[in-house]
Amino acid sequence: MMTTRRTLLAGGIGLGAVYAAGSFGFSWPATAASLPGAGTVSHTDGEWRAMLSPQQYEVLRRADTEMPFSSPLDHLFAAGRYDCAACDNQLFAASTKFDSGTGWPSFFEPLPHGVAQVSDGSLGMQRTEIRCARCDSHLGHVFDDGPRPTGLRYCMNGVALRFIPAGSTPQAKGTEKQT
Incomplete structure (x- = not known):
């Protein structure tokens, strides 16, 4: 590939924008690897399959999506907290849950250090995946x-x-499969 003044100029502008964003306090969305406690829970594929129900495995480990309106959690609005079904990480306070009408449990804010954002270009569109x-x-x-x-x-x-x-004490993860 031949370097031209135009590509050098575009690259310089891009690097300048990155530098300026950092100088003005902008912070990039967290990734799983950059958060405290990241990667502290890992298992082999076989261990994940044994720990999770088939549907949980497909969603949690293979990024599938459950059918809308199929989860009893969609219309649950009790006081409490929502944890990761795979590792019990604390994700969302129930006080941040709302009825979005989409058929999936929806929240307006995660708990600190609970989730990470990852760019997702699947299905021909750009979205932000939450892990x-x-x-x-x-x-x-x-x-x-x-x-x-x-x-x-x-x-x-x-x-x-x-x-x-x-007010309840969570049951230890792995004592029973969830469906």
């Missing part, structure tokens, strides 16, 4: 059509989540 920051499991996607105060809609697969009612 568990601890085990890198696929949870869903985030969109910019949510309510205040964030304007975001974290659209999650119900089988990727485990609801923990307020």
Whole structure:
């Protein structure tokens, strides 16, 4: 490939924009590898298959999507918290859940260090995938059509989540398969 003044100029502008973004306090979305506790839970494919139900495995480990309106968590609005079904990482406070009408549990804000964002170009469109920051499991996607105060809609697969009612002690992960 031949380098021209135009490609040098474009590259210089791009590098300048990256530098300026960092200088003005802009922070790039977190990736699973950059968050505290990232990668602390890992298993072989066979171990994941043994730990998760077939549907959970397809969603959490292979980035599948459950059918809309199929999760009982979609219309659950009790006090508590939503954890990762694969590793029990704390993901969302129930107080941030809202009815988006999309057929999937939706939240306007994750808990600190709960999720990571990954660019997703599948299905011929550009989206932002949401993964568990601890085990890198696929949870869903985030969109910019949510309510205040964030304007975001974290659209999650119900089988990727485990609801923990307020005041209860979570059962140890791996003691039974969830369906």
